[in-house]
Amino acid sequence: MAFLELQELTKSFGRTRAVAGLSLAVEQGEFLTLLGPSGCGKTTVLRLIAGFELPDAGRILLDGDEITARPANRRPMGMVFQSYALFPHLTAEQNVAFGLRLRRLPSAEVRRRCGELLALVGLTDRAHYFPYQLSGGQQQRVALARALAVEPKVLLLDEPLSALDAAVRVTLREEIRRIQQQLGMTVIYVTHDQEEALAISDRVAVMARGRLEQLGTPEEIYRQPRTAFVAGFVGTSNRLTARLERAAEGSWLADGPAGLRLRVAPQPGLADGTSVLLVVRPEQVTLRQADGEQTAIALAQGEENAFLGRIELRTFLGAVTRFRVRTEEGLLFTVDLPGLQAGTLIAGQRVLLSFPPEACLVLPLRENTAEPSPGNELRSQEAGPLSEEADQRYERQPEPASGRG
Amino acid sequence: MLSLSRRQRGHVPAAQSAEASAKKAKPGRLGRQGGALGARLVLLLVLLYLLIPLGATLIFGLSSGRGWGDLSALGAVFSDPDCGQTLLTSLGLALATTLLVVLLLTPTAYQVRLRLPQARPVLESLALLPFAVPPIVLGTGLLQEYSGAAASSPLVALLSLGLVPLLSKLVTTLDIPLVLICAYGVIALPFAYRAIDNSLRAIDVKVLTEAAASLGAGWWRTLLQVILPNIWPGVLTASLLTFSTVMGELTLASLFNSYTFPIYLDMTGQNDPHRAALLAILSFLVTLLCVLGMVPVAGPRPERASLPGQIEGAGLR
Numbered sequence: 001m002a003f004l005e006l007q008e009l010t011k012s013f014g015r016t017r018a019v020a021g022l023s024l025a026v027e028q029g030e031f032l033t034l035l036g037p038s039g040c041g042k043t044t045v046l047r048l049i050a051g052f053e054l055p056d057a058g059r060i061l062l063d064g065d066e067i068t069a070r071p072a073n074r075r076p077m078g079m080v081f082q083s084y085a086l087f088p089h090l091t092a093e094q095n096v097a098f099g100l101r102l103r104r105l106p107s108a109e110v111r112r113r114c115g116e117l118l119a120l121v122g123l124t125d126r127a128h129y130f131p132y133q134l135s136g137g138q139q140q141r142v143a144l145a146r147a148l149a150v151e152p153k154v155l156l157l158d159e160p161l162s163a164l165d166a167a168v169r170v171t172l173r174e175e176i177r178r179i180q181q182q183l184g185m186t187v188i189y190v191t192h193d194q195e196e197a198l199a200i201s202d203r204v205a206v207m208a209r210g211r212l213e214q215l216g217t218p219e220e221i222y223r224q225p226r227t228a229f230v231a232g233f234v235g236t237s238n239r240l241t242a243r244l245e246r247a248a249e250g251s252w253l254a255d256g257p258a259g260l261r262l263r264v265a266p267q268p269g270l271a272d273g274t275s276v277l278l279v280v281r282p283e284q285v286t287l288r289q290a291d292g293e294q295t296a297i298a299l300a301q302g303e304e305n306a307f308l309g310r311i312e313l314r315t316f317l318g319a320v321t322r323f324r325v326r327t328e329e330g331l332l333f334t335v336d337l338p339g340l341q342a343g344t345l346i347a348g349q350r351v352l353l354s355f356p357p358e359a360c361l362v363l364p365l366r367e368n369t370a371e372p373s374p375g376n377e378l379r380s381q382e383a384g385p386l387s388e389e390a391d392q393r394y395e396r397q398p399e400p401a402s403g404r405g
Numbered sequence: 406m407l408s409l410s411r412r413q414r415g416h417v418p419a420a421q422s423a424e425a426s427a428k429k430a431k432p433g434r435l436g437r438q439g440g441a442l443g444a445r446l447v448l449l450l451v452l453l454y455l456l457i458p459l460g461a462t463l464i465f466g467l468s469s470g471r472g473w474g475d476l477s478a479l480g481a482v483f484s485d486p487d488c489g490q491t492l493l494t495s496l497g498l499a500l501a502t503t504l505l506v507v508l509l510l511t512p513t514a515y516q517v518r519l520r521l522p523q524a525r526p527v528l529e530s531l532a533l534l535p536f537a538v539p540p541i542v543l544g545t546g547l548l549q550e551y552s553g554a555a556a557s558s559p560l561v562a563l564l565s566l567g568l569v570p571l572l573s574k575l576v577t578t579l580d581i582p583l584v585l586i587c588a589y590g591v592i593a594l595p596f597a598y599r600a601i602d603n604s605l606r607a608i609d610v611k612v613l614t615e616a617a618a619s620l621g622a623g624w625w626r627t628l629l630q631v632i633l634p635n636i637w638p639g640v641l642t643a644s645l646l647t648f649s650t651v652m653g654e655l656t657l658a659s660l661f662n663s664y665t666f667p668i669y670l671d672m673t674g675q676n677d678p679h680r681a682a683l684l685a686i687l688s689f690l691v692t693l694l695c696v697l698g699m700v701p702v703a704g705p706r707p708e709r710a711s712l713p714g715q716i717e718g719a720g721l722r
Contacts, residue, residue: 052615072618079619085612089634098630099620150620 001064003028003186004049004154009058011044018044020210021058026154026188031180033189035197035221036207037233042190045207046156049188051075062153078147082159084139086131092118092142093127099150117145120179137168144176148183155180157189161196173200194234198222206230228363231279238280238333241365245272260329262305264360277363282336284359287311287323290350306354309333314347321345325353459689466682478679482687487669492691495666498582498658499651499695502589506597506647507640509590514601515632518610525602532598535591543588544660551584585661592657593650597643604639608632645696652692 002025011019018041026032034042047053049060051072060068067075086095093114100110118124121141131139140160147155157176161169177200180187191197197204198218206213206221206229214221214230225231232239242262262278270276290308309327316322321342323335333353337345345351466478482488517524535543555561556573575583610632617627633640658665666688674681 050615050619052618071623072615073621073623077619079616081612081616083609083612085609085616087613087616087631087635088608098617098622102621102626146620156619 001061002026003030003063004188005059005061006045006049007059007061009045009048009060010056011041011048011053012056017210019048019055022207022210022212024205024212024215026186028186029184031177031187031189031200031202033191033197033201033204034207035191035194035204035234036213037192040207041210042192042207043158044210046158046188046190049154050077050079050156076150076153078150078152078155080140080143080147080155080157080160082162084131084136084143084163086139086143086146088131091128091130092123092134092138092145095131095142096146096149098146103150113149114145117149118142120148120182121145121175135168136164137172140164140172141175144179148179148185152185154186154188157187159190159192161191161193169196176200198234206233208233225279225361225363228277228279228365231277231361231363236282236334236336238282238285240278240331242276242278244270244274244276244362260331262360263357264362265357267362270362270364275365277365279361279363280333280355280359281361282322282334283320285333285335285353285355286341287325287335287337287345287351287353289345290352304354304356305360306352307331309351309353311345311347311349311351314342314345316342325351327353459686462682463686466679466686468679478677478683482680482683487664488684488687491664491666491669492688494664495652496691496695498586498589498663498665499648501586502593502651503644503647505586506590506593507644510594510597510601510643511633511636511640512628514598514605515610515628518602518605519614528598529602532594535594540588540592540654540656541660543591544657547584547588548660582661582663585657585663588657588661589651589654590647592654593647596646596650600639600642600646601636602639604636604642605632607639608635641699644699648695648699649692652688652695 004026006022006024009019009022010017020041022041022045024032024045034045036042044053048055051067051070051074055068058068059066062076086092087098090098096114096117097110100113105113114127115124118127121144123138123141123145126134126138126142131142134142140163143160160176161172164172173196176187176189179185189197189201198221201218203215204218204221205215208229214226216224221230221234225234228239231237242260244264244267264278307327307329309325309331311323312326312332313324314321315324317336320336320338323337323342323345325333325335327333335353467476514528517528549555550561550569551573556569562570572583572587613631613635614627617631622630653667654665655667655671658668666684670681670684670688673684
């Protein structure tokens, strides 16, 4: 039995169903992140676990005990809020001591543990400061120390870094991970920032419309998305809808928009004529300057998917350079190239764009499901570096002309 | 103060700020001087507006047929046993009403804001109702309700959930003007509720409550140890307003046959206006002392407290 189990949790607010039959198991010492867009129900799940909301249906089990109806103040949970929620009238040390004093620990013990915890979060010299005298990052560290002080069985973090600036966010998320590993704490972390989720989690649960879309390690979530939603939400991707054909040839071709034909890796179990979403990560696509002879050879050989196109936009992002390329067929591709490979490619230049069949993720189109169609085996892909725009949202993805998957 | 702390937080580079202030020094200083002069003038006018009537009343109280500065009237005031007795009665009533209002309103306003936000408009309307009902109507109604036959009516008992018969019994058995205290509470409601509710509005009640709950605090402990310290200025304001309202209330006390200080003042004024003027000053001073006595109870707010390292803390953001 898992350390924390959510069984068929359902919660509605009026006519809005925030959580729809969600089941999840979290192991002891695990760092699990609930990831999803705003309104997907991830915070509601956290609040159900914390006891701030009661589920309409379903059960919550912690270490074998059912805690579904237990009041929040009697659950062994610590909570860190997006808005810090420090008590304004208490100093950092008094905030940390609050939960300890409620447990009637001796004063010397309270002082000792406050000192330890403030040292853990690097705020020993800020012990006597009031919240308004601390920066956002420092306040959130105090909130973390306060939550850890009561030695919770599960630490819940509700978008704790959302209100902080980018540099502090990165530093603090690494600190949270370090502290979690140091203490062996079970952590459930809510965020809509996919980069944050992929960076610090043991496992990521991607949610949409109150349901669990996919649960897996960050690598699985990024490389082997099981639904169109996950493929679109996590990472930047080029997507187009197509229909599989010529199944008998082993190497399948997809009938894309405007009669475009793409070679994809064999998809055993998917029938001829199945509508699919093809997903190609920007780092899987290569670009090279188009010169007549080589281009003709590349196109004729047909081993890779290759298209002639023109660079519309070149954006330097630091580790990679991002290109927006429109093919002669009218498709719009986003391509990420490492600094050196980006070389002399400039906007307006004619290029040959190509990617191997293995770079195509093939997802059978069946909306609103967490599971892929039976028999579908997703192709493993080479993972490229996460771009700085990795948190680009599903709605904002640059898309091929075929429309959204 | 604000500009200093902002600069320390790094919003405005110090050099840039100094340069800007140097450029604007001349007109800025002149403007500031003009503004300070205007503020002082307004303050002086307000002080005159407040102090002239008080001074005039004091002068009138101390002037009798034997000329100005006659202290015999003052001696007469203090030698009258009714003065001290009615003053104590009023103080007791004011204190009891203040306690009742604060103890009743603070948890109610907190609970409504936390769990029943949809009930807030109703509570706000109820809190404004005493403005629409004159004290004389309120007093007459309450007397009818609690002292008359209505107190024993089963319908009244049912509608009041048994409270009217209970209070009616307490009124007759205990030597405490309970109904009068409740009536005072009603007329102080608009001021007190508004003060407490405004303080609650200034903090994130829900998140603070949830944070306290996640640390193991129950409802009462959260109210006393987390919410109350953060709305203390509002509670104090509510207390002061209630206290001073009761200290000066005449109509209800008269209807309830309660011999309070304002009644004594009124009666004295009919025979000896000079003594009444002195009593008015005395009443003012007693209320002022009580109010000043309450302020330190609130304690300095953290924001205003002189804390070790306050400036350094701001600079390290």
